[in-house]
Each structure stands twice: as structure tokens, then as C-alpha cells.
Amino acid sequence: MKIFNAQQIYDADKWTIQRQGISSDELMERAAMQLFNWIHSRLQGGGTPLYIFCGIGNNGGDGIALARHLVEHGYHVMPFVVNYSETRSKDFLHNMERLKERKVWPVFLNDADDLPEIPKEAIVIDAIFGIGLNRPPADWVVKLIQHINGSQAFTLSVDIPSGMFVDRPVADYNGVIQANFVLSIQAPKLVFFLPETGRFVNQWQALDIGLDPAFLAEMSTDFEFITKYELLPAYRSRERFTHKGHYGHTLVIGGSLGKIGAVALASKAALKAGAGLVSSYVPQCGLVPLQSQLPEAMVIVDQGEGAITNIKFDVAPTVIAMGMGLGTDDNTKKTVGDFIEDTEIPVVLDADGVNILAQKPELLLKLPAGSVLTPHIGELKRLLGDWGNDFEKCEKAKNFSLQYDVVLVMKDAYTICWYKGRGYINSTGNPGMATAGSGDVLAGIIAGFMSQGYDALTAALFGVYLHGSSGDIAVEGMGYQALLASDLVDNLGNAFLALFEVPQAPPQESGGQNGQGGNQA
Ligand SMILES: NC(=O)C1=CN([C@@H]2O[C@H](COP(=O)(O)OP(=O)(O)OC[C@H]3O[C@@H](n4cnc5c(N)ncnc54)[C@H](OP(=O)(O)O)[C@@H]3O)[C@@H](O)[C@H]2O)[C@H](O)CC1
Ligand SMILES: [K+]
Secondary structure (H helix, E strand, O other), X not given: XXXXXXXXXXXXXXXXXXXXXXXXXXXXXXXXXXHHHXXXXXXXXXXXXXXXXXXXXXXXXXXXXXXXHHHHOOOOEEEEEEOOOOOOOHHHHHHHHHHHHOOOOOEEEOOHHHOOOOOOOOEEEEEOOOOOOOOOOOHHHHHHHHHHHOOXXXXXXXXXXOOOOOOOOOOOHHHOOOEXXXXXXXXXXXXXXXXXXXXXXXXXXXEOOOOOHHHHHHOOOOEEEEOHHHHHHHOOOOOOOOOHHHHOEEEEEOOEOOOHHHHHHHHHHHHHOOXXXXXXXXXXXXXXXXXXXXXXOEEEEOOOOOEOOOOOOOOOOOEEEEOOOOOOOHHHHHHHHHHHHHOXXXXXXXXXXXXXXXXXXXXXXXXXXXEEEEOOHHHHHHHHOOOOOHHHHHHHHHHHHHHOOEEEEEOOOOOEEEEOOEEEEEOOOOHHHOOOOHHHHHHHHHHHHHHOOOOHHHHXXXXXXXXXHHHHHHHOOOOHHHOOHHHHHHOHHHHHHHHOOOOOOOOOOEEEOOOOOOOOO
């Protein structure tokens, strides 16, 4: 699912109005009907007071139109106009007239003295600012937002939490609606998925208002939200007349004294992801634990006792996952650096493997095409340099992916895979996955996919999605705290099965639940 920027949404509006021969007011009516249906299907006409705070633009227009539908269905509606500007939008005014025709007069709020009492059992509908916010809100509007946040009422934001810009960092973190739920018009917004702003969005759902599908399909976007529906067309089924040789050979290089578990996790994950063969290359101390823990893997030992000192092997892997548990031994760093410089086999570089690249950036140009880097935030900073905010971080990652022919997997609550300037945002995962070994499993899954012949981007997208999905399935029977990286490996089979589950209702794009939501270590 594409993630549009504000300008693209305004363009799609215009095009839809022209193509479908409708007025902008009719488009707003579609948005209001969708909002109403969503609320009505859940409240079923209950007596909960609905406090609707509306701005004076089209976001406010959505709110006022919604208020009319709710009034017509007998809901207890308290509409307010947040009078932050004299410049009202045409469709806002139109809907104000219609509401007044039904003998409903919203209360105008003009300054901080006007803040209404909000009972905690009320539902607040936030239609103050939408994607049109282009400067910090006035102080009294910030106070209103704080007042709403402090009310303990369930807060439902229309399109985007008010106070959040759609394309740049928040000006004042105390001046953003903390939304329990966001009903986002047509598509989710990028800011839902970035840590600094995503924390204001507990859960979200996109409401389809029928913007011209052909126009949306043709528009190229910097970001795409990846669900199983984007992935399934790339899935390759296992053919009957095949053998292990058809599914490639993953070599996992890593481990040091006390960190052999990282290699075991990655190796098992590669096998579970479908690699035909897996060999684990470890220092000598890894031989016995690996052979006894993971009989399916072959083990190749380095000369070094407790750390890898000189990488040499005589197998012909399809892909190499390396970096997990390597340690910081100088010889190890040197042999890994030399290996990266010479190899032509695509690599999935994790952990210390990424750190070695950060220390020797000239190696980046030597990475075989179709390689994947899987840094966590700390490793990413070492690789890209520090950033001031999430937008700057994305810009750096984007530039990096334009400069080097590799996939950069930026691990976070919503992991973003970057390739050739485009960001692919993952939809699965939860905070339980912020646990030791989770990253080793991810690198192993991605390598397992590459080993079967998936290109690096597709392998990374499948890997990140299934890793998160496996975590989501695993926590169904336990608390987040109890999730272990090995649970991610154990549930990978169920994550594959879930890919093919047909939803009972048609798929709706939705996600989130911070505190119940995603995180990939
Ligand atoms: N296709 C769709 O997604 C549709 C979305 N709809 C809804 O429309 C809004 C966007 O509406 P818009 O009128 O463009 O913008 P806002 O309602 O967010 O803001 C209104 C105006 O407020 C001014 N502004 C901006 N920042 C401030 C500020 N800090 N203080 C005061 N005023 C501010 C600005 O106008 P200026 O001329 O003053 O710059 C805004 O234009 C979208 O979010 C959806 O909810 C449609 O209903 C259907 C199609
Ligand atoms: K809003």
C-alpha cells in the first residue's frame, strides 16, 4: 500500500473530483460517511457523549459533516469549532450550514478561557487539524490539545492526530493529540510509522473514500506499507520434483567464545526459512555446541579457538550471513574486512559485520550487489552518522540506498527496508521482539530466502514481515516480556501458514497498538 505525501493527496483529490465528476463537498461527504459508519458499527447508537472538536478547514469540515450524521442517528453530540483562523474552507462552511439547518449550533472556542469540561466517559473526536497544518498551532490551541489529552476520554483522530505535521518533525511534543485511534483518510501517513511521531498513534485504520484508483496506482511514492498482500505475489511455492540443492546453501559466519548462540539462531532461522543447506562457520569453541544443538546444520571451524581469525572454507554458498556474535577481536575484524573486500557472494551483514563497515566505509563499495545490511539503531548511527530527527534519518537512509546497491534494513518498531531510494515499511511485529538474538534470527531468515533465489529486496521484505509475524503469533500465548528469540524461530512455520490465511472480512489496512504494537530488535 502506497504512502502518499500531502501534495499527492491534494492532487489525487483534484483528479478524482474531475474524473468522477463530483464536487469537493461530495468527497468530504464520502469521508464523513465512512467515519460515521465506522463509529456507528461500534457504538450501535449508545448514549456515550461525543465531543467533536472541529477546525475551520477541511479536517474540521469532515468533523462537522460527521456530527450531522451522528445527530441524525440520535447520538449525543457536542460539536465545537476551534476558531483558530478567519479563513474557513468552503466545504467547512457548507457543512456548518447543513448542521445549523438541523438546529445544532456548535460552540465556538476562541481562546484558552473557553476550554470545555470533558467527562472521562466521553469520546473525543479530533478534527482540529488534518494534513493542512503548516505552522505550529497558537498557544491556546496547544492548551486545548493538552486539555483533551488530560481528559482521559477515548480520543479518535480524523486523518491524523492534530498538531502533527505530515511531512516534518513535530514543533511541540506537548501540542499533539495523543490518539487512541486514528481513522486516516484513504491511506496511512508516514508519520504513523516513525518513532518520534508514531507514539501519538496507538492504532489506526485507513478509510477508503474512493480516490481515483488509476491515479493512485500510477503515482510513484517514496514509501510503501508492506502487508502480506504486497508479498504474496512474490512467494514461490516448493515444487514437487526438487531436492535440497534447488534451495541454495546459506553459510553463516560468526560467533566467538560465549556468543555461539547467535550463530545457532541465525543458522536455524535460515533452515526454517527454507534454505536447502546451511553451514555454520565458527571458531573451534563452536563446534560441539552447534553440532549438538542443530543437527541439520553442517559446521566448519576456523583455526581460532575463541574467535574467528582467518576465514577459509571450501564450500560454495549461495549467500553468506555474517557478523552475529563475532566479538571485537582485532584479527577477527581484519579477516572479516578482508573477506568482504574479496567476496563476490551476496552477504547479509548484521551486528559487528555492520560495525566493521562503519569503521571502513571504503568496503561499502566492495560489497557484492544484492547484499543486505541489517543494523539496529545504534549500528545505523555508526554507519550513517547521527541525525537530528526521524525525517533526517530517513533522508540519510534514502541517500545511502541510492549510493550503494544494497538493501538497508532499518530495524525499529516499524522496520523500513531501503532500496534504491524507496522505503518499504513493515506491518508486523511487537515490543516483545526487543530481545537478545532477535536480530540474529532476522538475518538468518533473510539469508534463507536469498538462498532460495529471492532477490535481496524481496528476501528482506519477506524476512522482516515473517520475523514480525512470527513474533506476533508467539506472543499470543505469553506476555511480551517472555518472548525469546528462539520463539521467533519456532513460530516461523506458523507465520508461513498465516501468510495464506484468508481474512473473514475484506482486508482493511490497519495497524499499530503501541504498548501492544511492533518492535524488531
Ligand atoms: N483525500 C483526502 O484525504 C481528503 C481529505 N479531507 C480532509 O481534509 C483535510 C485537509 O484539509 P485542509 O483544509 O487542507 O487542512 P486542515 O483542515 O488540516 O487545516 C486547515 C487550514 O488551517 C490553516 N493552518 C495550518 N496550520 C495552522 C495553524 N498552526 N494555525 C492556524 N491555521 C493553520 C491552513 O490554512 P492557511 O491558509 O492559514 O495556511 C490550513 O489549510 C484532511 O486532513 C482530511 O481530513 C477531505 O475532507 C476529503 C478528501
Ligand atoms: K485531526
